[in-house]
Amino acid sequence: MSRTLVTLTAQDLAERLGGVLEHCPPDRVISEVKPLEEAGAGSVSFLANPKYAAKARESAAGLILVEATVDLGDHPVLRVQHPYGAFAQAIGWLHPEPEPAWGAAPVHPTAVLGEGCRLAPSATVGARTVLGKGCVLHPGVHIGEDCALGDGCELFSGAVLYRRTRLGNRVAIHANSVVGSDGYGYVLMEGRHAKIPQVGWVEVGDDVEIGACVCIDRGVLGPTRIGEGTKIDNQVQVGHNVQVGKHCLLVSQTGISGSTRLGDYVTLAGKVGVVGHIEIGSRSVVGGNSVVAKSLPEGSFVTGFPARPHREWTEAQAALNRLPRFMKQLRKG
Amino acid sequence: MSRTLVTLTAQDLAERLGGVLEHCPPDRVISEVKPLEEAGAGSVSFLANPKYAAKARESAAGLILVEATVDLGDHPVLRVQHPYGAFAQAIGWLHPEPEPAWGAAPVHPTAVLGEGCRLAPSATVGARTVLGKGCVLHPGVHIGEDCALGDGCELFSGAVLYRRTRLGNRVAIHANSVVGSDGYGYVLMEGRHAKIPQVGWVEVGDDVEIGACVCIDRGVLGPTRIGEGTKIDNQVQVGHNVQVGKHCLLVSQTGISGSTRLGDYVTLAGKVGVVGHIEIGSRSVVGGNSVVAKSLPEGSFVTGFPARPHREWTEAQAALNRLPRFMKQLRKG
Amino acid sequence: MSRTLVTLTAQDLAERLGGVLEHCPPDRVISEVKPLEEAGAGSVSFLANPKYAAKARESAAGLILVEATVDLGDHPVLRVQHPYGAFAQAIGWLHPEPEPAWGAAPVHPTAVLGEGCRLAPSATVGARTVLGKGCVLHPGVHIGEDCALGDGCELFSGAVLYRRTRLGNRVAIHANSVVGSDGYGYVLMEGRHAKIPQVGWVEVGDDVEIGACVCIDRGVLGPTRIGEGTKIDNQVQVGHNVQVGKHCLLVSQTGISGSTRLGDYVTLAGKVGVVGHIEIGSRSVVGGNSVVAKSLPEGSFVTGFPARPHREWTEAQAALNRLPRFMKQLRKG
Numbered sequence: 001m002s003r004t005l006v007t008l009t010a011q012d013l014a015e016r017l018g019g020v021l022e023h024c025p026p027d028r029v030i031s032e033v034k035p036l037e038e039a040g041a042g043s044v045s046f047l048a049n050p051k052y053a054a055k056a057r058e059s060a061a062g063l064i065l066v067e068a069t070v071d072l073g074d075h076p077v078l079r080v081q082h083p084y085g086a087f088a089q090a091i092g093w094l095h096p097e098p099e100p101a102w103g104a105a106p107v108h109p110t111a112v113l114g115e116g117c118r119l120a121p122s123a124t125v126g127a128r129t130v131l132g133k134g135c136v137l138h139p140g141v142h143i144g145e146d147c148a149l150g151d152g153c154e155l156f157s158g159a160v161l162y163r164r165t166r167l168g169n170r171v172a173i174h175a176n177s178v179v180g181s182d183g184y185g186y187v188l189m190e191g192r193h194a195k196i197p198q199v200g201w202v203e204v205g206d207d208v209e210i211g212a213c214v215c216i217d218r219g220v221l222g223p224t225r226i227g228e229g230t231k232i233d234n235q236v237q238v239g240h241n242v243q244v245g246k247h248c249l250l251v252s253q254t255g256i257s258g259s260t261r262l263g264d265y266v267t268l269a270g271k272v273g274v275v276g277h278i279e280i281g282s283r284s285v286v287g288g289n290s291v292v293a294k295s296l297p298e299g300s301f302v303t304g305f306p307a308r309p310h311r312e313w314t315e316a317q318a319a320l321n322r323l324p325r326f327m328k329q330l331r332k333g
Numbered sequence: 334m335s336r337t338l339v340t341l342t343a344q345d346l347a348e349r350l351g352g353v354l355e356h357c358p359p360d361r362v363i364s365e366v367k368p369l370e371e372a373g374a375g376s377v378s379f380l381a382n383p384k385y386a387a388k389a390r391e392s393a394a395g396l397i398l399v400e401a402t403v404d405l406g407d408h409p410v411l412r413v414q415h416p417y418g419a420f421a422q423a424i425g426w427l428h429p430e431p432e433p434a435w436g437a438a439p440v441h442p443t444a445v446l447g448e449g450c451r452l453a454p455s456a457t458v459g460a461r462t463v464l465g466k467g468c469v470l471h472p473g474v475h476i477g478e479d480c481a482l483g484d485g486c487e488l489f490s491g492a493v494l495y496r497r498t499r500l501g502n503r504v505a506i507h508a509n510s511v512v513g514s515d516g517y518g519y520v521l522m523e524g525r526h527a528k529i530p531q532v533g534w535v536e537v538g539d540d541v542e543i544g545a546c547v548c549i550d551r552g553v554l555g556p557t558r559i560g561e562g563t564k565i566d567n568q569v570q571v572g573h574n575v576q577v578g579k580h581c582l583l584v585s586q587t588g589i590s591g592s593t594r595l596g597d598y599v600t601l602a603g604k605v606g607v608v609g610h611i612e613i614g615s616r617s618v619v620g621g622n623s624v625v626a627k628s629l630p631e632g633s634f635v636t637g638f639p640a641r642p643h644r645e646w647t648e649a650q651a652a653l654n655r656l657p658r659f660m661k662q663l664r665k666g
Numbered sequence: 667m668s669r670t671l672v673t674l675t676a677q678d679l680a681e682r683l684g685g686v687l688e689h690c691p692p693d694r695v696i697s698e699v700k701p702l703e704e705a706g707a708g709s710v711s712f713l714a715n716p717k718y719a720a721k722a723r724e725s726a727a728g729l730i731l732v733e734a735t736v737d738l739g740d741h742p743v744l745r746v747q748h749p750y751g752a753f754a755q756a757i758g759w760l761h762p763e764p765e766p767a768w769g770a771a772p773v774h775p776t777a778v779l780g781e782g783c784r785l786a787p788s789a790t791v792g793a794r795t796v797l798g799k800g801c802v803l804h805p806g807v808h809i810g811e812d813c814a815l816g817d818g819c820e821l822f823s824g825a826v827l828y829r830r831t832r833l834g835n836r837v838a839i840h841a842n843s844v845v846g847s848d849g850y851g852y853v854l855m856e857g858r859h860a861k862i863p864q865v866g867w868v869e870v871g872d873d874v875e876i877g878a879c880v881c882i883d884r885g886v887l888g889p890t891r892i893g894e895g896t897k898i899d900n901q902v903q904v905g906h907n908v909q910v911g912k913h914c915l916l917v918s919q920t921g922i923s924g925s926t927r928l929g930d931y932v933t934l935a936g937k938v939g940v941v942g943h944i945e946i947g948s949r950s951v952v953g954g955n956s957v958v959a960k961s962l963p964e965g966s967f968v969t970g971f972p973a974r975p976h977r978e979w980t981e982a983q984a985a986l987n988r989l990p991r992f993m994k995q996l997r998k999g
Contacts (some may be wrong), residue, residue, distance in 0.1 A: 490808035
């Protein structure tokens with residue numbers, strides 16, 4: 001998890017963002033961007049929605065980016081026109097991604113391979129990446145910089161790990177899957193979608209198996225997590241900052257939007273869609289092709305678009321089938 | 334289709350699985366795992382659902398894994414606590430997958446290339462794989478061991494064939510597609526999803542074209558099949574043991590679950606989902622975005638979630654659009 | 667955009683296709699296949715649906731393939747049994763795709779790299795491809811022949827560009843995405859799906875970002891276009907000849923069928939499907955998992971399968987939930 005440490009003073013940030021500091025010493029040292037709930041004295045955070053002002057007031061953040069009119073009491077703030085856009089810019093400044101550097105050899109000289117690893121000659125391993133014992137990399141596997149793999153992992157042809165991906169023990173990743181690519185995060189500024197730099201990573205637990213052509217995005221600032229023993233089928237998409245619990249089943253062509261959390265032993269059948277920022281309780285089952293649009297308690301069984309209790313959905317579909325005739329009869333009667 | 338022959342006696346299996354043999358000589362030689370209907374004297378099969386006991390009684394299997402209470406008359410059985418889990422273990426023992434072995438050269442010295450093949454230098458071909466005449470492998474194609482390609486096949490960059498894949502003549506596979514990856518098969522044992530080893534293969538007929546980022550899983554024990562002349566669009570998923578007929582059209586982002594069978598000239602429009610273990614009759618058409626949840630006779634035309642005859646679906650949707658006003662009027666009236 | 671110029675006379679075409687020329691000098695030189703609206707004196711076009719005869723009469727095409735009974739006045743025509751099939755054959759003859767040719771070096775000697783490009787040793791670049799300044803190609807990137815990339819493009823591992831792809835400046839393409847693969851075009855002739863050769867290309871504007879495992883097909887004859895500033899999430903599929911406007915957002919697992927046009931600032935949420943040959947007006951929003959089956963005016967907000975105004979869909983779903991009880995009550999009452 002190597003990171004080049006960059007620091008800026010609160011005053012530097014104010015000047016770069018054209019904002020106004022309040023309740024904050026100008027020489028306060030800021031070294032990282034963090035969400036409100038994880039922020040500390042050296043963190044800059046942001047408040048985009050004034051609804052969450054109370055949460056912001058309680059945050060330990062050394063500085064919070066806010067709009068002109070938001071009242072956070074005497075909390076140190078930097079007033080800017082566009083807090084979310086400023087947040088994106090601050091990530092770029094404080095969390096610069098190192099330039100990729102490739103040597104002539106497929107395995108970078110600073111990479112460390114455990115005992116008994118077997119690598120096809122065309123597999124590549126980036127700088128400072130560490131592989132456990134007995135890992136197998138098939139032809140055309142590409143592992144980025146600063147990754148860490150446990151023992152006994154097997155990556156099939158064309159599997160790609162972006163930088164800083166962490167795999168537990170005995171993780172299998174099938175062909176042409178991608179772990180750790182940038183999440184889908186933009187902020188509309190002056191008519192253009194400005195990129196929110198994605199500088200987090202992906203953590204995959206022990207005994208996870210990932211099918212072919214799967215995409216798991218890295219978190220914005222922190223991890224996207226796949227819990228121990230979870231099995232992911234082909235062509236599944238997992239958005240940034242998603243937290244999947246242990247022993248879940250994600251069946252083919254399912255997609256999970258950003259920041260959603262799944263408990264343990266959750267089953268999402270084929271082609272399920274889940275919106276962002278919700279929670280699906282442990283041992284829930286979502287029927288195939290369903291769209292989950294709000295949080296579900298433990299042990300739910302839902303189906304449909306939008307998903308509702310499975311039995312309600314079945315009855316509603318049966319009623320829908322009878323509806324055209326039913327309407328005709330009522331009109332006649 | 335090279336295979337290392339491993340054999341175990343019935344007694345070996347009983348000991349490894351902690352089970353009890355009945356009506357079976359302990360020295361019976363077992364050399365393969367097979368489904369009930371394909372099993373022979375040297376096969377071990379399994380019965381998970383007592384509902385199919387009659388079928389099991391008729392099976393020629395040399396040994397059947399069953400639970401303690403199932404009655405198969407005098408058929409040779411091995412009574413175990415968890416027949417499905419035991420079946421998974423037996424596959425691992427009797428059908429061990431050879432370790433992948435890569436030489437220094439991109440084309441393994443034991444591979445055979447037909448006349449006029451053109452391979453990019455970064456394409457790799459595994460041990461004992463045979464290519465017909467005039468095949469073209471673009472940069473970054475990776476073909477595993479023991480594959481067989483007919484004449485005139487073209488594989489675009491990043492296409493991956495897992496071991497034992499068989500292609501007919503003039504098969505085209507576009508970039509980053511995966512043929513022959515492991516199917517999605519697990520059995521829940523003691524709170525963990527144990528893998529059912531996937532040791533089958535994929536057979537693709539003549540003149541099949543496969544788009545980009547398509548996934549076709551190999552069968553559990555036997556083949557997944559794509560019939561002659563079938564055309565598969567981008568990002569389609571075909572599960573293990575699926576049998577697709579001839580001259581079918583599978584449009585983009587469609588998914589077919591395991592063991593389902595399609596007749597000939599079937600069209601699945603974009604984003605269709607098909608559940609497992611059903612049959613779709615020849616010349617059927619499934620409208621875009623539909624979910625087929627039960628078998629369809631020949632010449633069906635269905636749409637919806639779940640799919641129903643196209644006209645019924647159209648009428649139901651029209652009725653649904655009028656429903657809110659209709660309910661209001663009835664309440665008033 | 668290099669192209670081997672092949673020409674045929676009208677007479678040549680008539681002989682090869684077994685057709686009859688009318689109102690056309692037999693020695694007219696034909697050098698390209700074009701749609702009716704883009705055709706010129708040296709073009710052959712086709713009319714499959716007699717409904718569009720008026721449009722065909724106005725076309726400047728030097729020759730039009732038509733059925734025996736279609737009346738185009740004195741427009742030069744070639745009467746054939748199967749105009750669409752003949753069109754497919756003519757593309758093959760007049761627009762032959764050059765054989766791919768790989769040298770021993772990963773970067774073809776005729777490729778031109780701008781200042782400051784950084785290429786991993788395993789990245790390959792095809793003949794006559796030109797890269798702007800400061801492009802970055804990660805390990806396992808494969809770029810075909812005759813491509814043109816602007817300045818500052820970054821392609822992640824396993825990204826593939828088919829021949830003739832054109833990228834603007836600062837385009838990012840994530841791992842294992844495919845740009846420029848063949849569109850899904852076939853014509854059923856004598857019981858077989860004959861391929862319509864796909865000989866167009868893809869044009870991607872400045873500042874476009876494309877996620878992982880995305881597929882964008884090249885046009886049949888001309889370009890598929892992605893407008894400046896558009897952002898495409900993972901596992902999206904864009905069909906041949908689609909025209910996406912500027913600053914659009916295409917969220918994960920969305921699919922757009924061939925020849926559809928999107929205006930600017932269109933948002934397609936996750937898992938959306940759009941049928942072919944329609945238009946979606948600028949600033950429209952399509953809710954997640956919806957299917958757009960007809961053109962939408964500017965500023966639309968639709969949801970559902972099929973998509974309808976968002977509020978109507980919400981009300982219809984609420985009514986559907988109440989429907990089973992409602993039916994029961996009416997029966998009792």
